[in-house]
Amino acid sequence: MENLNIFIRSIFVDNMIFAYFLGMCSFLAVSKNVKTSFGLGVAVMFMLVITLPINYLLNTYVLQPGALTWLGEEYAEVDLSFLSLILFIAVIASMTQLVEMVIEKTSPALYSSLGIFLPLIAVNCAILGGSLFMQQREFESVWTAVCAGGGWGLGWLMAICAIAAIRERIASYSNVPGPLRGIGITFIITSLMGIAFMSFLGIKI
Amino acid sequence: MSEKVTNKTVFFNPFSKNNPVIVQVLGICSVLAVTAKLEPAIVMGLSVIAVLAFSNVIISLIRSTIPTSIRIIVQLVVVAGLVIIVSELLKAYAYEVSVQLSVFIGLIITNCILMGRLEAFAMANRPWPSFLDGVGNGIGYTIILIIVGFFRELLGSGTLLGYQVVPQSFYEAGYVNNGLMILPPMALIVVACIIWVHRSLHKELQEP
Numbered sequence: 001m002e003n004l005n006i007f008i009r010s011i012f013v014d015n016m017i018f019a020y021f022l023g024m025c026s027f028l029a030v031s032k033n034v035k036t037s038f039g040l041g042v043a044v045m046f047m048l049v050i051t052l053p054i055n056y057l058l059n060t061y062v063l064q065p066g067a068l069t070w071l072g073e074e075y076a077e078v079d080l081s082f083l084s085l086i087l088f089i090a091v092i093a094s095m096t097q098l099v100e101m102v103i104e105k106t107s108p109a110l111y112s113s114l115g116i117f118l119p120l121i122a123v124n125c126a127i128l129g130g131s132l133f134m135q136q137r138e139f140e141s142v143w144t145a146v147c148a149g150g151g152w153g154l155g156w157l158m159a160i161c162a163i164a165a166i167r168e169r170i171a172s173y174s175n176v177p178g179p180l181r182g183i184g185i186t187f188i189i190t191s192l193m194g195i196a197f198m199s200f201l202g203i204k205i
Numbered sequence: 206m207s208e209k210v211t212n213k214t215v216f217f218n219p220f221s222k223n224n225p226v227i228v229q230v231l232g233i234c235s236v237l238a239v240t241a242k243l244e245p246a247i248v249m250g251l252s253v254i255a256v257l258a259f260s261n262v263i264i265s266l267i268r269s270t271i272p273t274s275i276r277i278i279v280q281l282v283v284v285a286g287l288v289i290i291v292s293e294l295l296k297a298y299a300y301e302v303s304v305q306l307s308v309f310i311g312l313i314i315t316n317c318i319l320m321g322r323l324e325a326f327a328m329a330n331r332p333w334p335s336f337l338d339g340v341g342n343g344i345g346y347t348i349i350l351i352i353v354g355f356f357r358e359l360l361g362s363g364t365l366l367g368y369q370v371v372p373q374s375f376y377e378a379g380y381v382n383n384g385l386m387i388l389p390p391m392a393l394i395v396v397a398c399i400i401w402v403h404r405s406l407h408k409e410l411q412e413p
Contacts, residue, residue, distance in 0.1 A: 021389055024233035025317035082293060085311050086285040093278045122277055125234045125315040132308040179404035182412035183230055184397050191393035198388070 002140075003147040010151025014133075016126045017159040017190070018197035023126030027160055028186060032171075037164035038157070045153025047121050048130050050099070051092050052149035053142050055131040058087060063135075088131045096122040126156055163190060216337040219345035221407075225318045226349040227400045228410060232318035235309050236350060237392040243366050245305045246354030248295070250347030254340060256287045256313055257322060261339035263287075264327040271328075280323045281314065288313050318346060353395045361386030 016022045023044065030040050061067055063084050068075035103111045121127060130152050139145050166189055170176065176185050225231050232253075239249045263283050264271075271279050292310045295303040303310065313319070322342055327335045358364060360383045363371035371380065385391055404410050 019389075020234075021237040021393075022234050022312070024237070025231055028230055028233065082289060085289050085292070085314060086282065089281050089285045089314055090278070093281050097275075097278070122281065123315050123317060123320045125312050125317075128315045129234075129308060129312055132311050136308060177401075178408075178411045179401045180397070183227075184400040184404070187393045187397035187400065191390040191397070194390035194393065195388070198390075 003143055006144055007147040007151040010148045011155040011158070012197070012200040013202075014152070015155040015159060015197055015200075016129065016152050017156060018194040020129065021194075022129040023124045023156060026124055027156075027163070027190075028183065031160050031164040031167055031186070033168055034161055034164045037160045041153075041157030041160045043121055044124060044126060044156050045150070047092070047096065047099070047124075047127050048149040048153040048156075049146060050149075051088075051095050051127060052130055052134055052145045054091055054095070055088050056134055056139060056142050056145035058091065059084065059135050063087065084135060089128060092127050092131070093122045126152065159193075162193065212334055212337055215334050216341040219338075219342040220348065221345075221403070224345045224349065224403075225321070225342045226346055227396065227403055229318075229321065231321045232316045232346060233396075235312060235316060236346075236353060236396060237389050238309050239306055240350055240354040240357055240392050241361065241387050241389075242305070243351070243354040243358045245302055246350040247347070248299060248302045249306060249309065250343070250350045252291045252295070252310065253313060253316065253318070253346055254343030256284065256291060257319060257343045258336055258339035260284045260287055260319060261322060261327040261335040262332050264323050265330060265332045265335035268328050276328070277320075280320065284319050284323075285314050318342060349396070349399065352399060353392055356395050357386045357392060361391075 013019065017024070017027060026040060031037050059067075061070065063080045065079040065081060066076050067080070068078045100111075130149060134145055134148065139148065163186070167186060170185060170189075180188070219225055223229065226233065226236055235249060235253075240246045260280075260283050264280060267279075288311065291313070292303070295306070295310060322338060326338045330338070355365070358366075359370065363369060363376075363382050371382075
């Protein structure tokens with residue numbers, strides 16, 4: 001129940017794009033049409049679901065103060081949390097590379113639609129941000145991490161598809177002032193959607 | 206002589222004509238998240254300048270020895286090392302600001318400006334121009350942070366750097382702070398306004 005709550009909250013209330021504005025770079029660069037946006041969104045969701053539990057286990061059993069107690073009593077004092085940034089990003093970058101290779105070998109069709117986005121994912125703030133929020137909020141179990149990752153990923157996917165749909169329409173039907181065309185108007189749309197998403201604040205299941 | 210001119214353009218171009226935030230559209234996430242007040246915005250800007258300059262130099266020094274297939278991981282590790290140093294320094298000397306910035310110092314690692322500059326510039330140039338490019342882009346980024354932070358703090362809280370600038374008599378006359386400016390979505394609108402003004406001045410940047 002608690003996990004379901006976290007899943008729903010991660011989609012709507014803690015939405016990566018509209019509440020925290022993470023992963024904006026690829027969000028702004030790729031959201032020109034719905035199809036590619038969907039591909040990138042799926043890739044981000046996939047990586048969040050994979051890396052969040054791994055980083056959770058890493059954080060619980062290696063990095064936290066006193067996490068190394070399972071090695072023996074003399075390690076109980078060790079605090080490796082200053083290494084978390086470098087380990088998290090290493091996990092994310094290597095997982096991206098690994099997933100890319102696995103997909104390439106097993107499913108060429110999926111690779112041709114998803115593959116081009118995978119290098120973009122390693123530097124997507126949403127993925128690292130997810131891991132850092134996980135560390136900051138001290139999740140209870142690895143399932144919580146999976147649910148939060150899924151929720152954040154789904155929220156991101158939803159957001160990028162919505163924006164891409166709006167941008168497609170704006171490009172063909174409206175007359176935007178010259179200096180705002182392209183990036184400027186996208187900022188304003190994102191901002192308005194962010195304000196709309198604030199109405200979800202306080203939802204609880 | 207020509208060397209000097211290029212160095213100069215490398216340093217000054219990112220200020221306006223090739224600004225990393227409003228023209229290259231990189232590193233937006235942190236612009237939105239840390240600019241509710243001016244002070245964290247300045248600290249964030251300085252951290253990014255430092256990390257960007259030094260990572261550019263390091264990558265530029267080892268650029269010929271990095272195998273291309275794993276260059277992203279190498280770049281990320283170099284940047285992550287530098288960010289850890291910055292974050293530990295901030296925790297030691299400016300604890301309150303580092304609490305306000307929370308995860309966003311860590312997110313400098315995935316700040317697209319860094320990867321963009323490393324890929325586009327440091328991988329192909331010698332250390333000194335790379336250093337200038339890093340500092341120049343860092344300053345370009347900081348300028349935007351400061352403008353956005355200035356307006357958001359002034360209109361949202363009526364203060365600047367924590368000091369009250371809107372006179373008390375205004376409040377007594379019925380002036381109310383615009384609470385909306387504190388919320389992150391408003392940062393996007395401020396950035397959009399900056400883009401609007403900037404592109405009206407530089408017509409060649411407008412999209413068709």
